[in-house]
Amino acid sequence: ASVPKQCYEYKVLTQKDKWFSGKFDPANLEMAINAYAKQGWRVIGCATADIPGFGATRQEFITLLEREK
Secondary structure, eight states: OOOOOOOEEEEEEOTTSTTTTTSOOHHHHHHHHHHHHTTTOEEEEEEEEEEEOSSSEEEEEEEEEEEEO
């Protein structure tokens, strides 16, 4: 008997997401993660990325979420 394959979908949260108003705030991240968790999403990773800008580089916090389709 074959085992059915599970399909997943992914979501990427950054400071540009509606939850953050362009600034990283741990309290807002917690609220966002909990809101998405109620929709079946779970955190599978976090990272920072250097984003080039006008004459400077800024760090952006990225959170990766996953849920079964």
